Amino acid sequence: MTNRPDGESQPRETLWQKGSRPNEWVIKYTVGDDYVWDTALLPFDVRATRAHIHGLGRIGVVTEEEIRQLDDALDKLLIIWRDGEIGVAFEDEDCHTVIERFLTSEVGPAGAKVHTGRSRNDQVLAALRLYERDTLRSIAHTALDLSEELLHAARRLDSWLMPGYTHTQRAMPTSVGQWYGGFAETILEDVELVIFAANAVNKSPLGSGAGYGIPHIQLDRVGVAESVFEGRLIHNSTAVQLSRGKAEALAVTGAAQVALTMNRLASDLTLFASQDFGFIEFPESVTTGSSIMPHKKNPDVLEIARATFHRVNAELSLLMSVGANLTSGYHRDLQLTKGATMRALGATQDTLDAMSRFVPHVSFNRARLDAAVSAPMLTAGNALKSVLEGQPFRDAYRSNTQAEGRPGADEILATYKTAGSPGRTVVELLLERVSELRRRLAEP
Numbered sequence: 099m100t101n102r103p104d105g106e107s108q109p110r111e112t113l114w115q116k117g118s119r120p121n122e123w124v125i126k127y128t129v130g131d132d133y134v135w136d137t138a139l140l141p142f143d144v145r146a147t148r149a150h151i152h153g154l155g156r157i158g159v160v161t162e163e164e165i166r167q168l169d170d171a172l173d174k175l176l177i178i179w180r181d182g183e184i185g186v187a188f189e190d191e192d193c194h195t196v197i198e199r200f201l202t203s204e205v206g207p208a209g210a211k212v213h214t215g216r217s218r219n220d221q222v223l224a225a226l227r228l229y230e231r232d233t234l235r236s237i238a239h240t241a242l243d244l245s246e247e248l249l250h251a252a253r254r255l256d257s258w259l260m261p262g263y264t265h266t267q268r269a270m271p272t273s274v275g276q277w278y279g280g281f282a283e284t285i286l287e288d289v290e291l292v293i294f295a296a297n298a299v300n301k302s303p304l305g306s307g308a309g310y311g312i313p314h315i316q317l318d319r320v321g322v323a324e325s326v327f328e329g330r331l332i333h334n335s336t337a338v339q340l341s342r343g344k345a346e347a348l349a350v351t352g353a354a355q356v357a358l359t360m361n362r363l364a365s366d367l368t369l370f371a372s373q374d375f376g377f378i379e380f381p382e383s384v385t386t387g388s389s390i391m392p393h394k395k396n397p398d399v400l401e402i403a404r405a406t407f408h409r410v411n412a413e414l415s416l417l418m419s420v421g422a423n424l425t426s427g428y429h430r431d432l433q434l435t436k437g438a439t440m441r442a443l444g445a446t447q448d449t450l451d452a453m454s455r456f457v458p459h460v461s462f463n464r465a466r467l468d469a470a471v472s473a474p475m476l477t478a479g480n481a482l483k484s485v486l487e488g489q490p491f492r493d494a495y496r497s498n499t500q501a502e503g504r505p506g507a508d509e510i511l512a513t514y515k516t517a518g519s520p521g522r523t524v525v526e527l528l529l530e531r532v533s534e535l536r537r538r539l540a541e542p
């Protein structure tokens with residue numbers, strides 16, 4: 099194979115080459131780092147290509163025998179791609195070229211028919227949308243597993259008192275269960291958006307060609323959409339091209355919400371682990387060390403997770419702006435949406451995986467937490483108690499600015515009467531919601 103990702107650089111024919119080849123620097127500059135992303139995108143393009151070939155079969159452009167040969171060649175391509183024997187080098191321009199070239203070299207004339215009724219403009223969108231849909235669904239699955247894990251911890255530790263903060267100042271008592279449950283429920287809100295985004299991008303652009311439809315040949319757009327996009331289709335060919343960047347921004351918005359929740363979770367855990375707090379501990383196996391201070395156990399996983407949100411947000415910002423001011427129709431500017439999308443979704447997935455691995459190692463120190471709930475944190479509670487005794491709240495507020503001594507954890511938590519408060523953390527309802535979201539993911 100000549101087109102290994104690490105292969106020798108050598109001029110190759112582009113799909114669009116008619117006579118002389120452009121200067122090598124033109125290819126190099128316009129491809130940029132896109133070939134790296136196209137290497138990862140190749141199997142998604144293969145799925146869309148297979149559906150397109152079968153669609154061509156249904157309208158008689160390729161024969162049954164040619165379909166069989168092309169299917170076999172695509173299977174072979176996937177195997178050698180998985181083994182790292184084929185990839186996209188910058189000289190190839192893109193994965194679309196690699197696939198067509200491979201099919202032509204494997205099966206000859208049938209390979210040369212595959213581009214009938216398509217353009218790289220709809221091809222790249224099909225591959226990207228499949229990548230986005232599958233990655234978002236996988237993010238949703240991992241997020242639901244994490245939410246469930248947090249809910250189990252919430253149930254176990256709802257009677258453990260801990261300080262709640264506003265402005266990073268001690269504010270009111272809360273419970274460890276309430277803290278865990280808060281992140282669990284937030285993740286469920288994020289998953290709603292992730293599922294929405296996955297379904298929104300799950301629409302076939304195939305058959306729209308370069309952006310202006312396909313003359314003469316009546317493609318089976320609906321049948322192709324059924325085989326790879328669960329029957330969903332973008333109807334208008336102009337809309338297909340207008341969607342580039344917008345669909346990606348929506349996909350990354352879903353992921354960014356998850357990344358933001360991981361950022362907040364990582365911030366809490368980092369603070370709680372500081373020796374001055376001493377609320378939590380985790381084993382050395384999930385920390386890193388210092389080259390100069392032998393005693394250090396650093397929470398780098400949490401810090402990288404926290405910082406990743408900013409990367410995702412930067413990619414989102416690029417996605418929101420790269421299509422702006424462009425006239426309708428394809429522009430090569432839009433190529434930049436690919437790396438941004440894949441970097442953002444990949445980083446979110448990695449961060450979610452890392453946080454899911456980290457969280458089970460966290461153990462809370464009950465005594466430290468209890469001791470940190472100091473008497474002044476009960477002033478609001480004391481004022482509210484006086485309301486029950488008939489005092490207007492503002493008067494009670496003014497006469498309860500100090501509190502000395504405090505009751506035990508159980509007594510404090512027993513003062514909460516409303517579901518969703520510390521000690522009354524909602525778990526079962528949210529576990530049901532986890533199951534419902536899993537069902538929605540299984541049957542979109």
Ligand code: ARG
Nearest residue numbers: 192218219222430432433436
């Ligand atoms: N790499 C290109 C992209 O991502 C593929 C589409 C190329 N189309 C074209 N008309 N040059 O946009």
